[in-house]
Amino acid sequence: MTHGFWNGFWATLISLVVTSLFELLLKPRPQPLWQRPPAAMAVHLASATLHFAFWLLVVQRPWFALVIAASLQMVIIQVNNTKSTSLREPFLCQDFEYFVDAVRHPRLYIPFFGIGLTIAASLAGAIAIAIGFWLEPSLYGHADAPWSLLGTLVLVAAATAVLAWQLPRLPACTLEPNDDLVRLGLYPYLWAYGRLTRLPIDRQDNDGAFAPPAGLEPEEIDPATLPNVVLVQSESFFDPRDWHPAIRRELLGSYDALVAEALQAGRFEVPAWGANTVRTECAVLTGFTPSRLGVHRFNPYHQLSTLPVNNLAGALKRLGYRTVCIHPYPASFYLRDRVYPNLGFDTFVDIADFDIAERDGQYTGDLALAERVQKRLAAADEKPLFIFVISMENHGPLHLETADPSVAERWVEGGVTDGCEELTVYLRHLRNTDSMLERLRDSLDQGGRPGILGFYGDHVPIMPKVYARHGEPDGFTNYFIWRTAPRSGDNVRMTLPADKLGTTIYDRIIDHAGKRGAN
Structure with a gap:
């Protein structure tokens, strides 16, 4: 094992540190990693590792993969902070689809993020990608390429196993996004809300809604x-x-x-x-x-x-x-x-x-x-x-x-x-x-x-x-x-809930x- 393997090893460790430090920029700020429930800590570390390993497999350059993973996390943080300021609510798992909507309907979204900032970020991203491929040689160009690939696959497998083990053990969400983000941290919070979206709507109260009074059928009403x-x-x-x-x-x-x-x-x-x-x-x-x-x-x-x-x-x-x-x-x-x-x-x-x-x-x-x-x-x-x-x-x-x-x-x-x-x-x-x-x-x-x-x-x-x-x-x-x-x-004068x-x-x-x- 030579230079390429150790580059990947140190980049992995640094990515975990950077990910944890970046969370301090979130609004609202999550509690420190070591103060979170054990399952939340495990999910955070496994998610950060899996994110880094994915980009490492794609670009084959550990330090470039670190930059990409950190940059994408910073995009989420910036969007989260903008949303928190404007809408008093942090970024949600369901909000990922708005990235597609922002391309389809830019006028609804981009101005709140900042048109100049959006253009600058896009240009900076394009330049960074070009520089990253140019400056750093491929991990698989080294003599220890098989070990580097094996190490990356082990990272993916280990992170996936930890997620499968710990995601069901995350604390229950309150569905108050600000509180859940502070308590769990970014990655566990997004995972927890994403898992809940698989559950169907509770239609119990809806079954009897919008029904005519007893004894009066719709077909009996004169249009x-x-x-x-x-x-x-x-x-x-x-x-x-x-x-x-x-x-x-x-x-x-x-x-x-x-x-x-x-x-x-x-x-x-x-x-x-x-x-x-x-x-x-x-x-x-x-x-x-x-x-x-x-x-x-x-x-x-x-x-x-x-x-x-x-x-x-x-x-x-x-x-x-x-x-x-x-x-x-x-x-x-x-x-x-x-x-x-x-x-x-x-x-x-x-x-x-x-x-x-x-x-x-x-x-x-x-x-x-x-x-x-x-x-x-x-x-x-x-x-x-x-x-x-x-x-x-x-x-x-x-x-x-x-x-x-x-x-x-x-x-x-x-x-x-x-x-x-x-x-x-x-x-x-x-x-x-x-x-x-x-x-x-x-x-x-x-x-x-x-x-x-x-x-x-x-x-x-x-x-x-x-x-x-x-x-x-x-x-x-x-x-x-x-x-x-x-x-x-x-005439009735009263405050009414939307429902x-x-x-x-x-x-x-x-x-x-x-x-x-x-x-």
Whole structure:
């Protein structure tokens, strides 16, 4: 055994040290390796060894393999820290798929990481690869190449054996990602969450959801008595006026009028902060609570793309509704092209139906969505309509848009503080949302059958500089359920969790439904 073997030996040891030191850069920072449960320590060391050994087999250069393994770990750390800062949640096992999404939909992700940093990192990676192959000779070019290969294979086998032995012994996860990362460390935390994704969703409570009252079968309900239903999931919407009292009340005039007349309205408890729209979306449509979803609460649509569950769209379809989703983004994003037919939607209108001229800011404007809904309502036949709208206009990154000073002067007492231009951009988009609501209300009011308009925000927006100056909101958004005349005086005002909104709307529909042949 000569130079090549010992290079591999020392590179392996150093890779374990580097991996452990790099973890100190994580936010939140894991507890020291020696303070973790024994299984977590073993999984960390085995994972780091296996990662290094994999790259050693690929590039055949131990020091270059060390650099690659350390660099990839640093990428995860940087992404984790960016996510923790923006979304108050660390990197998850399910987030690996977002690396592919970042290539397909770069505008949604790259600006939060930093466009300049992304370009610099890509160039540095390409240069490093070229230098690595040039500077370091192949391990298998030495006389002890068979020993080097044998040593690498032993590393792979030993690390794999330790993982198979210790992964089932990892402590149970709390499904509070910040706590689990601190307690277990990066590698064991990712492994633990990944293993949980193999478990199915607990559908126990869902079996009886969205069912008509006892004694009333769906086929007994007269479709002519059913209202058209428009439910809007408004991107990054929350009412900012109480959080920032300088914002003028007149900003959301149409919204206020609808809330005043709404059957039910209030603050909305959502399972997401700043992003992860599908968490709120799934809760509303299916009624699943985070506890029932388990680890799938972080991205439920992987399961729902193949798993049939009771949900609002499917229940309304059984009542005779024509079910439509309108979302001005590719239907393949978040697997909606597979999930939504499985939920019972007849039609999915995605970005292909919209023109670039209909953008307002970076994405399709809310007024374009209102126009699509109005056309659907005007063309409705004897079947009632359920239209689920997923907006995009308010989606960040808001700092990529140029703030209009006149907007700040009009809607904020004293104007917007320097450095808080994101708020100006956000308020302009909220005005468009308000105009959309006015148009939807008018369309439902003028229709030939009763109408219900549901509305909610999926999460608060990402505005880190604004929050640093004015404080963070509490994460609640807002919702309302409005119905065309007659409007009763016993309107409900209450905070509602996202998993109760869909069933509440369904119950309101059933309450006003009539039986076939009834006078």
